[in-house]
Amino acid sequence: MIRDLLYKWFKTPQGRVLRHNESLFLRRNISVTSMQCLLQIGFLGWERDFLNGYCAQSTVILDSSLHYLVPCSYLVGQPYLLPFETESIDFVILPHFLEFADDFSTILDEVDRVLKPEGEVIIIGFNPWSWFASDYSLAKTLNKISSPNHALSRAQFSHQLLSLDYEVETVAGFGCRKYYQVPQEYRRSAESYFVTAYALRGIKRCDNIIKLDALDRYLGIPVVKPI
Numbered sequence: 001m002i003r004d005l006l007y008k009w010f011k012t013p014q015g016r017v018l019r020h021n022e023s024l025f026l027r028r029n030i031s032v033t034s035m036q037c038l039l040q041i042g043f044l045g046w047e048r049d050f051l052n053g054y055c056a057q058s059t060v061i062l063d064s065s066l067h068y069l070v071p072c073s074y075l076v077g078q079p080y081l082l083p084f085e086t087e088s089i090d091f092v093i094l095p096h097f098l099e100f101a102d103d104f105s106t107i108l109d110e111v112d113r114v115l116k117p118e119g120e121v122i123i124i125g126f127n128p129w130s131w132f133a134s135d136y137s138l139a140k141t142l143n144k145i146s147s148p149n150h151a152l153s154r155a156q157f158s159h160q161l162l163s164l165d166y167e168v169e170t171v172a173g174f175g176c177r178k179y180y181q182v183p184q185e186y187r188r189s190a191e192s193y194f195v196t197a198y199a200l201r202g203i204k205r206c207d208n209i210i211k212l213d214a215l216d217r218y219l220g221i222p223v224v225k226p227i
Contacts, residue, residue: 023049042097117206
């Protein structure tokens with residue numbers, strides 16, 4: 001598998017640093033209760049670094065092939081047709097997955113379908129502007145990925161989420177040169193063009209439209225309707 005190259009890279013010295021920094025971010029930004037459901041699309045291999053307690057009990061990982069030694073529930077399936085009911089998931093994370101998808105917009109449409117109103121999605125992706133500048137080993141690994149698979153800029157994901165009426169913000173930037181210790185470090189680098197990877201958060205905003213005649217019946221009071 002092409003993504004096996006990524007698993008191997010995360011075992012290199014630089015990969016372990018990036019893994020630590022992203023795990024720190026995920027541990028501090030994923031908050032679900034035992035009554036909620038978190039969906040992770042794409043297996044990483046180091047989920048135990050950031051999934052524990054209620055998070056592990058409430059998480060389902062979906063991937064196209066079977067992997068073992070995961071700390072939570074696991075499903076084999078395709079991200080283009082998620083096996084979940086509409087508006088049944090509270091939180092979705094896509095860590096280093098969309099770079100390897102033929103059509104990331106179709107996957108995000110499916111994520112939008114299964115995500116509850118006011119639910120959150122976090123996308124972690126490699127920054128295409130950083131590979132050749134400072135991370136030669138990562139560039140050498142990911143250059144083996146054939147078209148159309150490539151790193152995607154945060155702007156491409158932002159535009160897609162904005163088109164789905166999400167509130168979007170860049171919440172983190174990650175380097176692979178030093179270990180982060182506090183949240184302020186990945187927040188400070190969130191807007192940098194040269195970080196190795198970035199994280200976007202999207203919140204599914206929904207405007208509930210109430211018809212005037214329905215409001216009239218519910219409140220039992222006359223409602224003035226325009227002519």
